[in-house]
Amino acid sequence: MEDLKLHGFWYSPFTMRVVWTLKLKGLAYENIEEDRYNKSPQLLEYNPVHKKTPVLVHGGKPICESMIIVQYIDELWPQNPLVPHDPYDRAQARFWVAYSEQLFSAVVPLIYVDIADDEEKEKVIEKVQKLLKDIEDQCVLLDDEKKFFGGDNINIVDIAFGSMIKFLVTMEDLNKLKVLEVEKFPRLHSWFDNFKNVSIIKENLPNREKMCAIMKYIRERKRELQSSN
Numbered sequence: 001m002e003d004l005k006l007h008g009f010w011y012s013p014f015t016m017r018v019v020w021t022l023k024l025k026g027l028a029y030e031n032i033e034e035d036r037y038n039k040s041p042q043l044l045e046y047n048p049v050h051k052k053t054p055v056l057v058h059g060g061k062p063i064c065e066s067m068i069i070v071q072y073i074d075e076l077w078p079q080n081p082l083v084p085h086d087p088y089d090r091a092q093a094r095f096w097v098a099y100s101e102q103l104f105s106a107v108v109p110l111i112y113v114d115i116a117d118d119e120e121k122e123k124v125i126e127k128v129q130k131l132l133k134d135i136e137d138q139c140v141l142l143d144d145e146k147k148f149f150g151g152d153n154i155n156i157v158d159i160a161f162g163s164m165i166k167f168l169v170t171m172e173d174l175n176k177l178k179v180l181e182v183e184k185f186p187r188l189h190s191w192f193d194n195f196k197n198v199s200i201i202k203e204n205l206p207n208r209e210k211m212c213a214i215m216k217y218i219r220e221r222k223r224e225l226q227s228s229n
Contacts, residue, residue, distance in 0.1 A: 004029035007043045008054035009036055011206050011214045013104065013163035014066035015054045020159055021070045023200045025077045029056075036218070067097055070159055082156045093157050096139055096149070100160040103131050107164065110171035110179075111219050121177070128168070128179050135161070136185045147194045154198060162195050170211045174219075 006022070006029050008015030022029050034043055034053050046055045046062035055062050056069045058076075063069050074082045084090045106128045113124050139149070139157075149157035165180065165188070172179055182189050195201060 002027060002029070003057075003059045005032055005057040006030070006054060007032045007034050007040070007046065007057070009034055011211050012053060013167040016163040016166065016204075016206070017066045017159050018054045018056060018069050018073075019204050020162070020201060021073050021082065023204055024080050024082070024154065025073060026079065027073070027077060037221075066163075067156070067160060070156060074156070080153070082150070082154070082159065084150070084155065093149070093155065096135075096157045097160040099131075099135070100157075100164050103128070103135075103161070103164045104167065106131055107168050107171055110168075110175060111215055112222065113175065115175050115177070125177070125179050129184065132180065132185055132188060136188050148191065154195070154201075158191075158195055162192070162201065165192050166196070166205065170208070170215060173208060174212050174215050 004022070004027060006015070006018055008018065008031075010033060032040070032042075034040060039051065039053075043053065043055060044051055046057060047053075047064045050064065052064075054066055054069060055064050056072070057063075058072075063072050071083060084093050106124075109124045110128070114120050146152075148154050149161070168180060180188065180192075196205060
């Protein structure tokens with residue numbers, strides 16, 4: 001058994017990436033659930049720069065940042081490879097992995113958006129949909145003949161975008177609105193349906209209601225802090 005420990009938040013899209021990767025590789029690990037508001041001394045020691053999750057500890061050595069962790073695992077355990085072998089395909093995959101971070105930054109404001117403020121709401125939704133449209137139209141890794149960005153098998157781009165889309169649909173549930181509209185994004189919809197129904201992904205997707213509840217708690221806690229200052 002490999003000496004693997006994962007520090008993370010169960011509801012974090014970044015932690016999801018690492019969990020899915022470990023599961024796809026068939027690797028056993030110890031899960032250490034962190035408290036967002038009271039992080040463990042071990043986590044702060046392992047990631048003194050950003051003090052964030054996830055952190056994978058392998059043989060006592062920490063690796064930080066979700067996609068760096070995913071690539072580290074993929075290099076060490078070659079079964080079910082996630083990174084394309086061809087250099088050009090690999091470069092394209094890395095481009096879209098980087099693009100997925102922009103999607104997260106655009107979706108985060110949906111946690112705190114004032115749903116009663118139509119102008120604010122539409123502005124946030126428009127920004128997210130612009131990014132989704134770029135993926136729908138420009139991502140050459142996703143075409144009508146492929147189930148996944150990796151073709152017939154999940155690859156690193158699926159892992160990156162899968163966590164972000166899961167986060168987005170949670171925000172939709174939380175705010176009772178629709179951003180990832182089927183009519184506007186049919187290919188992304190089809191892809192996400194394929195992705196979330198893969199047995200390993202499906203078994204390791206955070207519960208929808210619980211994830212909504214924790215996001216609501218995070219939103220309310222931030223608003224309380226803002227009102228007290």
